[in-house]
Amino acid sequence: MASDLNAQALARYRNDFLREVEERVDEGEWVKMCMQCGVCAGSCPFGPHWEHSPQKLFMMIRAGKRDEVLQSDSMWMCTSCYNCVVRCPRKLPITTIMHGIATYAHRLGLAPKRQPTRDFSVVFWENFTRNGRANEMRLMLRLWFKDGIGAGIKKALAMKNVGLGMLRTRRMSPFEIFGGHGVKDVKGFQAMIRKAQEIEDRRRGFTK
Amino acid sequence: MASVVATNQTILVVGGGVSGMTAALEAAECGKQVVLVENTATLGGRTSVLYRYFPKLCHPVCGLEINLRRLKGNRNVRVLTLAEVTGISGTRGDFTVTVKRSPRYVNENCTACGACAEAVSTQVPNPWNYGLDRMKAAYLPHAMAYPQRYVLDPSIIGTPDAEKAKAACKYGAIDLGMAEETLELKVGAIVWATGWQPYDAARIQPYGYGRFPNVITSVEFERLADPHGPTGGKILRPSDGKEAKDVAFIQCAGSRDENHLRHCSRICCMASLKQTQYVREAFGDGAQSTVYYIDIRAIDRLEDFYARVQKDTTVRFVKSKVARIAEDQATRDPILHGVDTEGYHRYANRHDLAVLAIGMAPSVKAADIPAEVVEDSSGFIEAAAERAAVFGAGCATNALDVNRSVQNATAAALRAIQVVNRAARAET
Numbered sequence: 001m002a003s004d005l006n007a008q009a010l011a012r013y014r015n016d017f018l019r020e021v022e023e024r025v026d027e028g029e030w031v032k033m034c035m036q037c038g039v040c041a042g043s044c045p046f047g048p049h050w051e052h053s054p055q056k057l058f059m060m061i062r063a064g065k066r067d068e069v070l071q072s073d074s075m076w077m078c079t080s081c082y083n084c085v086v087r088c089p090r091k092l093p094i095t096t097i098m099h100g101i102a103t104y105a106h107r108l109g110l111a112p113k114r115q116p117t118r119d120f121s122v123v124f125w126e127n128f129t130r131n132g133r134a135n136e137m138r139l140m141l142r143l144w145f146k147d148g149i150g151a152g153i154k155k156a157l158a159m160k161n162v163g164l165g166m167l168r169t170r171r172m173s174p175f176e177i178f179g180g181h182g183v184k185d186v187k188g189f190q191a192m193i194r195k196a197q198e199i200e201d202r203r204r205g206f207t208k
Numbered sequence: 209m210a211s212v213v214a215t216n217q218t219i220l221v222v223g224g225g226v227s228g229m230t231a232a233l234e235a236a237e238c239g240k241q242v243v244l245v246e247n248t249a250t251l252g253g254r255t256s257v258l259y260r261y262f263p264k265l266c267h268p269v270c271g272l273e274i275n276l277r278r279l280k281g282n283r284n285v286r287v288l289t290l291a292e293v294t295g296i297s298g299t300r301g302d303f304t305v306t307v308k309r310s311p312r313y314v315n316e317n318c319t320a321c322g323a324c325a326e327a328v329s330t331q332v333p334n335p336w337n338y339g340l341d342r343m344k345a346a347y348l349p350h351a352m353a354y355p356q357r358y359v360l361d362p363s364i365i366g367t368p369d370a371e372k373a374k375a376a377c378k379y380g381a382i383d384l385g386m387a388e389e390t391l392e393l394k395v396g397a398i399v400w401a402t403g404w405q406p407y408d409a410a411r412i413q414p415y416g417y418g419r420f421p422n423v424i425t426s427v428e429f430e431r432l433a434d435p436h437g438p439t440g441g442k443i444l445r446p447s448d449g450k451e452a453k454d455v456a457f458i459q460c461a462g463s464r465d466e467n468h469l470r471h472c473s474r475i476c477c478m479a480s481l482k483q484t485q486y487v488r489e490a491f492g493d494g495a496q497s498t499v500y501y502i503d504i505r506a507i508d509r510l511e512d513f514y515a516r517v518q519k520d521t522t523v524r525f526v527k528s529k530v531a532r533i534a535e536d537q538a539t540r541d542p543i544l545h546g547v548d549t550e551g552y553h554r555y556a557n558r559h560d561l562a563v564l565a566i567g568m569a570p571s572v573k574a575a576d577i578p579a580e581v582v583e584d585s586s587g588f589i590e591a592a593a594e595r596a597a598v599f600g601a602g603c604a605t606n607a608l609d610v611n612r613s614v615q616n617a618t619a620a621a622l623r624a625i626q627v628v629n630r631a632a633r634a635e636t
Contacts, residue, residue: 035464035502036502036549037460037502037528037529037549038528038529038531038546038547038548038549039529039530039531039546040531041531041546041547041552041554042528042529042530042531042532042545042546042547042554043414043531043532047547047554048554053547053552055547055549055552056552086467087414087467087531088466089460089464089465089466089467089468089529090466091466091467
């Protein structure tokens with residue numbers, strides 16, 4: 001499915017990656033407004049730790065470096081601090097674009113495998129779309145034990161005090177493990193999510 | 209003194225900077241009656257506090273001197289200093305303008321001998337040095353001041369200092385009884401040339417202006433280089449008075465920024481290129497200038513100057529808008545952080561002094577002008593409509609250098625002349 005989407009996108013946009021981003025990525029039409037001043041790159045608190053700053057990613061998009069951009073793990077590192085957005089002299093919604101590129105890369109199946117933010121996002125999405133509420137017990141267990149039982153126990157022990165604190169203050173219930181609470185109309189909620197996805201897919205040109 | 213004869217064939221020029229002087233003189237030399245209103249104590253505006261012009265690096269004194277000579281030789285121009293337009297009513301060819309005149313406390317007898325300044329001890333911030341130093345409360349604005357007459361700062365009126373100044377004056381030039389007065393003038397056309405002001409640098413929060421003493425603006429740097437400036441022409445940094453041999457110039461400080469000024473201020477690239485030459489002039493090969501830029505906008509013949517500066521081994525160019533400035537707390541050196549666009553290298557560069565090439569904002573926003581003018585998205589005056597009678601000139605209309613301000617003011621003068629000519633024809 002994912003690779004089909006990629007093949008379809010490749011056929012449709014050929015070498016015009018900028019147009020692809022403009023049409024398919026959230027706020028992607030802003031990318032061409034970047035004047036390459038470098039303020040976003042210099043303002044990012046994570047700047048030194050990732051390979052491609054927003055400035056660089058935008059230039060790569062314009063240069064048609066499709067694989068490098070979509071396979072980059074840089075946009076997955078964005079913590080949504082919005083420092084770049086408030087300082088951007090052209091007022092580009094950089095944070096939204098970062099998440100937009102990440103989402104698009106994920107849709108196409110090109111995003112880096114075993115990228116922690118991506119893994120978390122997938123788990124979180126599954127978790128809360130199940131019945132409309134985040135189930136902390138299940139979310140936690142899925143994340144801790146995804147690397148095997150040994151690693152899971154190790155992480156659980158490391159987080160023991162936080163967990164006990166949350167139990168004590170009733171921020172988390174161990175009974176959530178058996179399904180947990182949800183919204184009143186779970187079916188209706190899931191229908192809404194499906195509809196939203198359908199509209200978004202049509203708008204982005206994934207479906208007719 | 210207070211009597212100003214004006215008719216509906218008179219042209220009012222508001223603002224006595226280089227644009228206003230030019231508009232007034234061009235109209236007057238065509239035989240028109242002109243009233244030139246200036247809100248400070250002297251003509252010359254911001255041009256008179258530049259050290260040098262680009263690209264020829266000549267001194268503004270020269271061009272101002274020519275204009276002042278034209279002015280002195282012309283009977284058609286009436287100059288009102290310390291005067292401010294507070295209201296305009298009427299229509300094209302028939303305006304009534306209200307002008308508020310603040311007292312100078314010094315009359316025509318003044319010979320600019322300076323005895324009053326010696327007698328006075330109170331000091332006030334010196335606006336002609338952008339507040340970098342203080343001056344006596346009895347002062348001559350600057351060496352090129354016109355009229356060449358001292359001024360008493362209103363803060364000393366009623367204090368013993370004012371009496372001391374009066375006692376020191378041999379010519380009876382000090383008149384402490386002067387009071388604010390309001391004039392009403394009839395005029396036919398108006399040229400609005402209130403010029404520009406540096407954008408408030410403290411609002412560019414990541415650059416730390418106002419928090420870090422060694423982050424200054426380009427207009428302040430201009431004063432440091434000027435022999436009449438606060439340091440006597442030595443480039444000394446504010447925190448410790450040390451020679452600033454390694455100077456960073458940060459372009460587009462406020463300009464081309466949706467959060468600050470939307471427009472390109474046009475002059476700042478050339479101003480910084482010029483200022484790198486001040487550093488070289490002061491320290492020779494020991495100088496180091498670094499220009500941080502998005503792109504250098506030096507057009508037409510000005511590009512030759514850019515090419516010359518590029519060859520200068522003491523000047524380095526970094527293609528990057530600086531993201532933020534930090535300060536070394538021990539040395540108070542500014543440390544510039546950012547990423548350059550040519551290779552995406554992350555830097556943290558230490559300099560002695562950081563100069564913000566500050567953007568130009570209109571001194572009076574077009575919307576605040578008490579006349580019918582259209583404001584553009586930056587607060588400048590839009591080009592006047594065909595039937596207009598209030599014309600913007602110089603930096604009130606856009607970010608312009610001196611050269612283009614003069615051209616622009618001449619054009620405004622021509623349009624004002626057309627209006628009063630029509631008024632004259634209607635009467636005969």
